[in-house]
Amino acid sequence: MFKQLLIIFSLVTVLGVFTFAQEQPETNKTEKKECSKDSKCCSTENKQTSLESSKDSQIVWNKVCPVTGEELDNDATTIEYKGKTIGFCCSKCESKFEKDPEKYMKNLNEDGSTFIGS
Numbered sequence: 403m404f405k406q407l408l409i410i411f412s413l414v415t416v417l418g419v420f421t422f423a424q425e426q427p428e429t430n431k432t433e434k435k436e437c438s439k440d441s442k443c444c445s446t447e448n449k450q451t452s453l454e455s456s457k458d459s460q461i462v463w464n465k466v467c468p469v470t471g472e473e474l475d476n477d478a479t480t481i482e483y484k485g486k487t488i489g490f491c492c493s494k495c496e497s498k499f500e501k502d503p504e505k506y507m508k509n510l511n512e513d514g515s516t517f518i519g520s
């Protein structure tokens with residue numbers, strides 16, 4: 403009798419463990435980026451100009467920042483300018499570029515891979 407109770411208890415325990423140990427689906431863990439004080443993302447949403455902030459994962463045309471010449475991060479801020487997605491090393495450079503885009507576009511070579519400005 404004791405052997406039978408031990409076998410039944412063991413089976414119930416094993417089945418209970420498998421029932422509660424089911425694999426849970428992963429939830430979407432994407433983080434929302436917060437706006438900083440000098441970020442233009444909040445203030446440019448309603449602007450209707452040739453400079454538009456880009457939130458999509460578009461291919462960035464340039465490899466270096468047109469303002470400072472620094473390399474871009476994977477999460478670089480971008481602006482759409484004359485059909486090209488221009489990336490920046492930081493939001494401060496983005497705001498400088500918005501004020502005089504032609505000046506800073508001259509700092510890049512033809513394919514945007516090298517900083518040629520001063």
